[in-house]
Amino acid sequence: MKNKNDSISLDLPLSWVRSKRKSLKKNTFRFKTSNLDWVSLAEVPEEKHFQQILCELQKTSARGLLIRGCTTQIANQLKLNKFDILPIGQEAVLNLTKKLDAKKSIKELIRRGKKYGSYNQIKLTDENILKLACFKKESRHGHKPQLKHLFIDEFTKNTQAFVWENFSGEWQAVITISKVNDQKMQTELLLRKKRAPIGTMEALIFEVSEYLKKAGYKDWSLGEVPFILSKENRLFSRSYFLAWLGRKLRFAYNAESLYNFKNKFSPTWQPVYLCGYPKISVLSLLELSFRSNYLRLVLSRIFRRDLIKKKFTGSRINQL
Numbered sequence: 001m002k003n004k005n006d007s008i009s010l011d012l013p014l015s016w017v018r019s020k021r022k023s024l025k026k027n028t029f030r031f032k033t034s035n036l037d038w039v040s041l042a043e044v045p046e047e048k049h050f051q052q053i054l055c056e057l058q059k060t061s062a063r064g065l066l067i068r069g070c071t072t073q074i075a076n077q078l079k080l081n082k083f084d085i086l087p088i089g090q091e092a093v094l095n096l097t098k099k100l101d102a103k104k105s106i107k108e109l110i111r112r113g114k115k116y117g118s119y120n121q122i123k124l125t126d127e128n129i130l131k132l133a134c135f136k137k138e139s140r141h142g143h144k145p146q147l148k149h150l151f152i153d154e155f156t157k158n159t160q161a162f163v164w165e166n167f168s169g170e171w172q173a174v175i176t177i178s179k180v181n182d183q184k185m186q187t188e189l190l191l192r193k194k195r196a197p198i199g200t201m202e203a204l205i206f207e208v209s210e211y212l213k214k215a216g217y218k219d220w221s222l223g224e225v226p227f228i229l230s231k232e233n234r235l236f237s238r239s240y241f242l243a244w245l246g247r248k249l250r251f252a253y254n255a256e257s258l259y260n261f262k263n264k265f266s267p268t269w270q271p272v273y274l275c276g277y278p279k280i281s282v283l284s285l286l287e288l289s290f291r292s293n294y295l296r297l298v299l300s301r302i303f304r305r306d307l308i309k310k311k312f313t314g315s316r317i318n319q320l
Helices: 004-009 050-060 072-080 104-114 126-138 200-214 238-248 255-263 282-291 294-319
Strands: 017-019 025-031 036-045 065-070 084-095 118-122 159-165 171-181 184-192 219-226 268-277
Touching: 017 171, 025 282, 036 050, 036 282, 050 072, 065 072, 065 282, 072 084, 072 268, 084 238, 084 255, 104 200, 118 200, 126 171, 126 184, 159 200, 171 200, 184 200, 200 219, 219 255, 238 255, 282 294
Parallel strands: 017 036, 036 065, 184 219
Antiparallel strands: 025 036, 065 268, 084 219, 084 268, 118 159, 159 171, 171 184
């Protein structure tokens, strides 16, 4: 087992994964407006340190780089390489070496969830890949435009998938995870059926945490919550403004609700950074929101709110 320093040197940005590949495979978008290459996702050879990866990326993207989902260790490393760093959210990490320190209310939800089904790890088959794609559409937020390129949104050879099934074998919740290093796993998808019984997702999270603990992992990231910053961030900074704006747009993406859900498991909250070289401009932020589908999500919810408002106003007029 590697020591703590080895684990840090093998850290990765969120949703970058370790694989059996011998060379780096990356998903890159060239931003026309800001002249940056956004490396959104990547498959990284098992023992390759992030500094080695950075050297490769800088050779192929000499004009500029943008990397999101950076942990504090990676952000500090990039800062030494003259990157501009910007806190954009926080990551919820469960310490698997300790007993799950869930609140009493969560323990009750876990107990209730277990009454209506059981957990199962599913195999990577064509049938399950298709089944997960269909389940995404049936999930609580499946009717909205989906965020893209921020996490692995499919069942692949680099992910493991766990489901909560009712006693008829129907999926009620799904979690997919990927490997950061030999000590840490990270969450990619957290999906729950619209009408799943209360406690379903809580029970599934508990069972997956027990599975990872037995497999020898020390940490499990429940993933990032954007627009939620630590108290150390300065008022009226760029980060403060982005977090304020994101919370104002909670009708499209409710970060506070996601934070409250993950916080129920008493995780350690760690800052998440967006890092850019030579700098992070307003134009690069706008293009990032476009490429990730966040802009489309916001616009679709604004249009829907206006449509509902018009229907409500029209029905009130007809009643007069």
